[in-house]
Amino acid sequence: MTSPQTTPQRPVEGFRAGFACFIGRPNVGKSTLMNALVGSKVAITSSRPQTTRRAIRGIVHRADAQLIVVDTPGLHKPRTLLGERLDSLVRSTLTEVDAIGFCVPADQPIGPGDRFIARELAQVRRTPTLAIVTKTDLATKEQVAEQLLRVGELGEFVDIVPVSAVDGYQVDLVGDLLVSHLPEGMPLYPEGDLTDEPEQLLVAELIREAALEGVRDELPHSIAVVVDEMLPRQDRPDLVDIYAHVFVERPSQKAIVIGTKGSRLREVGTRARRQIEALLGTKVFLDLRVSVAKDWQRDPKQLRRLGFYD
Known part of the structure; x- marks a missing residue:
């Protein structure tokens, strides 16, 4: 996609632009909420914890603001070198x-x-923190009210708001509150850009999302995907x-x-191909191969090879 740049259009007076990130333990709905704010799928989602492995940026375009949402991996006690790098990414x-x-x-x-x-978060005092109670569609009103009280006891927040990214409940309010602190x-990105992630990386993530469906508990953390080649077919520009x-x-x-x-x-190929075709807006031929990279999560050389840098 495109790197940050100033667009030629002059924004309205009082226009705001900046970055906000979502943080939380694994599988609390951060990626789903970011997708809802952006209005398009820019981060993969899964019922499996620790699905997100990169700081993915989603760009929300508004008449009064440009909000760049950074979806971070779930913060947890790392057990591998990959886990240590992900935690370091979140903190930075x-x-x-x-x-x-x-x-x-x-x-x-x-x-x-x-x-x-x-x-x-209590140590990051200069940055305003909004507490977001997610997945309200899975809880009763009483449970949501109780959770709002419990979250309020965890620290000092500029606001506490319940939200459901699935049914859209108060998603716009979350956007308003985050924008108010920018x-x-x-604008930092051109109008129309929804993420600055390279297409090949987005494609790899969609394949990984498809591969995560229905696998055993111990397998999700061991799956990585690399796109070796992606190019239009010479005799079929639509493919x-x-x-x-x-x-x-x-x-x-x-x-x-x-x-x-x-x-x-x-x-996996069929499921991934549908998502990739929706992303690219064209027909796709997808060739998938499976290989063993022994203990890659603990091997610095293999982490670099798979795109996880220091």
Whole structure:
């Protein structure tokens, strides 16, 4: 996509532009909320925890503001080198944004992970933090009210707001509140850009999302995807050929991803191709291969090879 740049259009007086990030423990709805704010799918979502592995930027265009939302990986106690790098990424992001959205789900009790993050946020005193109670569509009104009180006890927040990204409840309000803390200034991205993620990386993420569906609990963290090649077919300009590798850590995991006689890999390819075609707006031929990269989450060289840099 496009790197930040000043657009030639003069914004309205009082126009605001800046960055906000969502933080929370894994699987609390951060990516779904960002997609709802942007109005398009720019981050993959899954019921599996720790789906997000990068600080993905989604761009919200408004008449009065441009809000760049940074979706961060879930903050957790790292068990691998990859986990350590993801935690470092989250902490560095907190110091670089204009506002923070602390996400806590309405349908789950507050636990040690939420309290740990609240303590971390208490040290980022200069950045205003909005507490967001997510997934209200999965909780009763009584549960939501109780959770709002419990979240208020975790720290000092500029606002506490319940939201459902699924049914749209108060999504716009979250946007309004975050925008109110942005500095005045020119837009940072051209009109129409929804993310600054390269298309090949977005395609790899959509393949990984498809591969995460229905796998065993121990497998999601071991899956990585690299797009080796992506280019229009010479005799078919309306068709894009994509060649990608799905990496796992052990031969037994490779067998799970492929499935009996390749049945599961074909399902992954079909599911991913639909999403990729919607992203690119063109027909896609998708070639998927599965390879073993032994213990890649703990190997610095393999992490770099798979795109996870220091």
